Amino acid sequence: MATTWTGRGGWTLTHDGALVALHHRGSTEEFRGAEAARLNVRWWFFRRTLTVADAGGTRRFTGLGRRDARAVRATLARVAARGHLGDALARASAAEAALARHLDDSIGRRHWVAYDDVAAIVAGLPTADEALAPFSAAERAALTHLLTSRESAALEFLQRDPWPDVARANARILASELEHERAFLDGVERSPLTTEQAKAVISHDSRVRVIAAAGSGKTSVMVARAAYVLHRRLVAPGRILMLAFNADAARELRARVDARLAALGLDASGVEVSTFHAFGLRVIGEATGRKPRIAPWIEQNRDVAKVEEIVDRLRDGDFAFRFRWDLFRLLHGKAGASLASAQPDSYDRATGTSGFATYRGDTVKSEGERLIADWLYLHGVEYRYEHPYVHDVSDATHGQYRPDFYYPTVDAWHEHWALRADGTVPDEFVGYAESMRFKRDLHRRHGTTLVETAWHSILDHSGFEELARTLESLGIVLDWNPDRPLPGAEPLAHERLARLIRTFMAHVKSGSLTRADLEDRLTARPTFDTARTRLFLDLYWRIHDVWEADLRAADAVDFDDMLARAAGALEADPALARWDLVMVDEFQDTSRTRARVVRALLAPGRRHLLAVGDDWQAINRFAGADLDVMTHFAGFFGPSLTRRLETTFRCTQATADVAGRFVSRNPAQLAKSVRSAAGTGGAPVVVVRVAREEDIPGAIGARLRDIARKHPQASVDVLGRYRADRDLLPREVPRGLRTAFRTIHASKGLEADHIVVPHLVAGRRGFPSTIEDDPLLALAMAEPDDFPYAEERRLLYVALTRARRTVTVVTVAGRESPFVLELLDDPDVTVVAASGERDQVRRCESCGEGTLVRRRGRYGDFLGCSTFPRCTATTPLA
Structure with missing residues (x-):
């Protein structure tokens, strides 16, 4: 009104x-x-x-x-x-x-x-x-x-x-389903689903991330989810897509789905199970009418060999590339994120000093001097390191002057100054500027020729160009020969540098990164060794361009290109994404390109994603996998629900605890509390210390014989970090034992009664591998994991968690891997000698990174750090 x-x-x-x-x-x-x-x-x-x-x-x-x-x-x-x-x-x-x-x-x-x-x-x-x-x-x-x-x-x-309100409603629904569908949940797999597994199956949310511990039955959850949505008529069979990481996993998943759905009287014929690669090829074919061809070197798993082939072609036809390739491989290949933080790796008995090993076999005092010495040696320049000055200038308070280098053929001396780019001396070098003035004045007074270089210029390579001009002006002939015999330090092998290039390429392609993108990242990350990185990037883009040209010439694509094209097709035509439930296995190994494909499959809306994986088992960074996709799941795919499978049906509690504590030292890993279905207890993880490398086969043989006596029909997997570790197996193994050698990467998804890790030692071909964790890789990754040896740590976790009963780790006394030193602190780890008796290991209290080993000196035996010469601490024998 x-x-x-x-x-x-x-x-x-x-x-x-x-x-x-x-x-x-x-x-x-x-x-x-x-x-x-x-x-x-x-x-x-x-x-x-x-x-x-x-x-x-x-x-x-x-x-x-x-x-x-x-x-x-x-x-x-x-x-x-x-x-x-x-x-x-x-x-x-x-x-x-x-x-x-x-x-x-x-x-x-x-x-x-x-x-x-x-x-x-x-x-x-x-x-x-x-x-x-x-x-x-x-x-x-x-x-x-x-x-x-x-x-x-x-x-x-x-x-x-x-x-x-939604959460409360889902809690009621979950409780009701657990009760009403008990018979189904008990019979969908050969063994009844645990409550953890059943919750993951019933939670038919828009996006569900299942974090599954090793041996926790993640495949059972995927199979049961497919059966559940069909049983409850939530999704039609033809609207279910299951994506696996590789062909073996896809075949196993297909067989499990067919068998279990048939046992339940459910139609599995429309359920699609595929690898990402096969799926991507099919999507492109459907979208364009022309299915692409995968490059033969990719299909044959010869991608690293292909990089080596490209490098050989470039080195043969381009002297500048050859020089820069060898320059990186020989002078910068073994450097880390910062040359300033390099650690000594050599000891000069004559002078009693630690330092850095050169290709000629000298021990020099700094990483900068090592670079210069190696450059001189590879150019065929005769030099003497710290040769006494021609004039005796010693006095009551100073010893005889010894310049860094002496060139006898032209009677010239060389000082390498620790100077920053602005010409100043680092603050911690007290009295250094006065020493520089004194030395320069000596050469002026005595009329001797002084060649000078500075740390910053050697770091950015410009110093080498100036050094070359100076030496040539003095009459020294430079004869660069990268194939010169190297009696001293070991260089980075061509194959290992090619593998680093290929791994870097996988991340560049997966992230669709351009030259400008990498340049922006390099500028934004001051911790990188800029000169080393720029040299690497120059080599990388040359190889990348030839790789792309070879793909075009073969009318083929590689996997990353193919997946990017598949994602583009799905994004352009949502009708291609016709699945209501998408399930992805081994999600921790998903690359950014795979993540883009998955996101495109969900784009039409009101779809369901189930992603199953274990961030603790992310070991495929070399193939472009980006752990950030799983650990920051919601950022990629939207608001999500997380379920956890923390009961392992494989490992004993002791093994689960050792492995879990070890991998969890990296705070970036998602927290889990893994429980063994077998209950508490289990044999401790055993570390066997042998005296020498050649004693390893004997120690493994003794362990196999002990297993054969106690468990005659047991299975034993010897898991090496490298294929070459196969050579460490004994010639004969006890009859009845099912013994196999695999690399740890190849063991993923497998299990055995007993696991032996044969070579957990420090060093360039040790475990952890230094080349696989090269900081250069972080440049191509969106969220680099800065924790030391993060990927290698997860790799050892995978090895430990393959075991149903026992784990044996073999190391060499005095060459223990830093991972062994961590295991020594674990209460569920036992250390024994090759004889089987308990062994006493003393950690170096000075550096905390080595063990004390018996050494012989001029005054008798003593205990020294195993990381010598990096750590020179000594302890008298008791």
């Missing part, structure tokens, strides 16, 4: 629902909803006045009575508030009712409430703060008196987070 107020000036104001009409002198102005805020009641010259706010100012209508003034003010506030909030409150009221119906219906049918279904219901609703933005604090407080009860309830809905 309309209400009208009349002013003494002959004007009237009428309110009817959302409309307020002002009548004056035969004309009418209408104010609908929020426009009523232009009207107000104010005092003007001691009279109550109706005001109208216009663009040009304020109009006033006087003659409003006291009682009417209060009523008009309240009415205008109510109409304006409802005008501002009306649409939002109407939508909120409808959404609240729709959500309540959806939750009630889902609970009644015991169907999981998916995130995207709820998100669609509340889509477009403003937050309470957004809806109330036009109102002051006082006006907000008055809203309770201005809104109807239904409008107030709608506003409260905007203020309330709906997701706790």
Whole structure:
């Protein structure tokens, strides 16, 4: 019913629902909803006045009575508030009712409430703060008196987070399904599903990440999820896609799905199981009418050999490339993230000093001097390191002067100064500037020739160019020969550098990175050794371009290109993504390109993703895998639910505890508390220390014989870090034992009663591998893991968790891997000698990174650190 107020000036104001009409002198102005805020009641010259706010100012209508003034003010506030909030409150009221119906219906049918279904219901609703933005604090407080009860309830809905209601509904649904579907959950696999597994199966949310510990039955969850959605008629068979990492895993998954669904009387014929690669090829063929061809060197697993072939072609046809390839391999290949942080690796018995081994066999005092010495040697320059100066300048407080290098053929001396790019001396080098002045003055006074280089210029290579010009001007002939015999330090092998290039390429292609992208990353990360990285990038892009040209010439693609094209096709044509449930196995090994494919499969909306993996077992970085895809799952795919499988049916509790504590030292790994289904206990992990490398086969043989006596029909896997570790196996193994050698990478997904890790030692071909964790790789990864040897740590975790009964690790005394030193601190690890008797190991208290080993000196035997010469600490024999 309309209400009208009349002013003494002959004007009237009428309110009817959302409309307020002002009548004056035969004309009418209408104010609908929020426009009523232009009207107000104010005092003007001691009279109550109706005001109208216009663009040009304020109009006033006087003659409003006291009682009417209060009523008009309240009415205008109510109409304006409802005008501002009306649409939002109407939508909120409808959404609240729709959500309540959806939750009630889902609970009644015991169907999981998916995130995207709820998100669609509340889509477009403003937050309470957004809806109330036009109102002051006082006006907000008055809203309770201005809104109807239904409008107030709608506003409260905007203020309330709906997701706790959804969580409560799903908790009821989960409990109900666990009860009603008990028979199904007990029979879907050969063994009844655990509560952890059943929860992962029933949680049919939009995006579910299942973090599965080793041996926890992740494949059972995938098979059971397929059976569950068919059993409950949530998804049709032809709308289920299961993606596996490799062909073997896909075949196993296909067989499991067929067998279990058939046993349940469910139709599995439409369920698609595929590798990412086969799936990508099919998508491209369907989208373009032309299925691409994978390059033969990729199909034959000869990708590293292909890089070597390209390098050989470039070296043969381009002297500049050959020089830079050899320069990196020989001078920079074994350097880390920062040359300034390099550790000594050699000891000069004649002088009793630690330092850095050169190719000629010298021990020099700094990494910069090593670079110079190796450069000189590879150029055929005769030099003497720290040769006594030609003039005796020693005195009571100073020994004889020994410049860094002496060139006898031209009678010239060379000093390599520790100077920064601005010519200053590092603050910690107290007295260094005075020493420089003294040495320069000596050469001036005695008329001797002094060649000078600086640390910063050697680091960015410009110093070598200047050094070459200086030496040639003195009459020294430079004869660069990268194939010169190297009696001293070991260089980086061509094959290992080619493997580093290929791994880097996998990440570049997976991330669709350009030259500019990598340049931006290098600029943004000052911790990188810039000169080394730029040299590497120069080599990489030359090889990359030839690789791409060879692909075009073969009318072929590599896997990364193919997956990128498949993702592009799915993104361009959503109709190609026709699956309602997508399940991905080994998700920790997913590359960014694979993640893009998965995201495109979900793009049409209201789809379901189940991603199963274990970040502790992420060991395929060499193939482009990016662990960040799993650890930051929601950032890639959207809001998600996480389920955990923390019961292992494989390992003993002792092995699970040792492996878990070891891998969890890296704080970037997702936390888990792994429990053995067998209960507490189990044999300790045994570390066998042998005296020499050649004693390893004998120690392994003794272990195999011991296993054969106790478990005659047991299976034993010897898991090496490298294929060459196969040579460490004894010639004969006991009859009855099922013994096999595998690399740890090849053991993924397998298990054996007993596991032997044959060569856990330090060194360039040791475990952890230094080349596989080269900091250069972090440049091509979005979120590099800065924890030392992160990938290698996970690799050892995989080896340990292949065991059903026992784990034996073999190391060499004095060459223990840093991983062994960590294991020594674990209460569930036992150390024995090759004889089988308990062995006592003393860690070096000085560096904490080595063990004390018996050494012989000029004054008798003593205990020294195994990391010598990096650590020179000694301890007298007890």
